[in-house]
Amino acid sequence: MSGPVVVGVDGSSAALAAVDVAAREARIRDAELHIVHAFVWPALHVPRGTSPLGPPAGGVRERVEQILAEALIRARAAAPGVQASHGVIAGEAVTALEAESRTAQLLVVGHRGPDGFVHVLLGSTAVHLAAHASCPVMVVRGRPQPSGPVLVAVDGSSQGEAAVAFAFTEAALRGAELVALHAWTTWTDAEKPAPGRPLEIVDLIGDVRQLQATEERLLTEALSGHRERYPDLTVHPRLVRGRTRLALIEATGSAQLIVVGAHGRGGFTGLLLGSVSQSVLHHAQCPVTVVRAGVE
Template identity: 65%
Template structure:
């Protein structure tokens, strides 16, 4: 896809960090960066030094111009020669960016906004886009290790393949290693069984070592379809016996990017984000890209 990288901005420090990450992503892909500010009256605040007696429309116009200009300047300072365009679009941020995602190849947002209750932005914008966007969504958070690998969560399901494909491509673009982490345990809460209850897989196979070998084979097979396409990417499969969420969060401290799928084995029917991707968005130590299984 040759669409632009789109970054949402709102004047916050988090949004400017997202701009820097988006500028790098666009530069690596050789595409345009589109800076988008969603204009909504209730969400707008006049600058602290503006007069309350002055024309509200003038103050508002000045605020919007400053937000966009600062973002464009930050983008151009990050990547020389990068083509940058900008747009101010009326509407709520999540809705505006979801529409933008139809023609974008990547949407980038910060994990916090300019509101006093910053966590609300993560719930209303980043999570919404991750679940409903029409392209991968990068949520910029944490302090990435610039020399670290791209880290991808592998669950062994067919729905996880788009995330693995994205991670291979991203590692190739960044010229770094790919760490493919697959966590497993003997307790298969995420697997359905005829008994209708959580089942210890050792009951089924009788041997934890044998189960570990099966999980290793599953990890190898999940990666095999992409190795030939990206022969220059050094892949480090990592099999972890334990819970997926804490294993990924810990590993993200040494990564420059974490890639997760939008669906996992668990979760309630109808939810597009599983517990692993939710945990990554809220607790990872580096930026997180969520790739929906149906993209």
């Protein structure tokens, strides 16, 4: 891993919680923390200084400096000794952070910004970056300082493989146990059919025990190479018969972090962010890291 841990700040409480997490991530990775604030006023040629009609400390420059100063204080309190820098970029936050992700090893953002409505579960910036950033994206939601294992979604896809690799490294860095969850269903489990006995997938391929054995092999094979590289890491394979998104969201209640691929083996090729990943981003009870194959 190389490059800094980058965190976006905007003055919101969610962004400050993201700073706490990002600072600790930088410390355990022995990396620099880079705090970024992006705003559109300079691009619109609005004066940065104090307005003659406003208070002496009411200008854009003063507000930006306040946001960055508060973020630096939070970072140093969360991870004393971490090397931190900051930068101000003129433009939209999404564009600025996506550009920063090209040289970062991890991008950390809050789940919503200062203009987020209470009923909105996740801000558009977090969703966009999870789908488009050039490095793994951690969206801080739920408990800002959780305990428990690192949880990873296993599905056998290339995106899932990238998530598994990241999760093993993350668990080792945190000194945490790893729970590798793979959920599987028959058609009747997934679709919740009307009363009566409809056609099940097991009617076509054989005994349900064979299907379960196949899914167990998928889980074992997905973990095998990584377990050899991390022999001291405690890994708990978990096979669940049930819908993937529900199983994962429920499991986040006892996790300190969940890691998911951008989309799984059931996703459409053109989609940058699958439905399971989006559901986890919106409903997880702990921070979420989305990993895209080829960018970790």
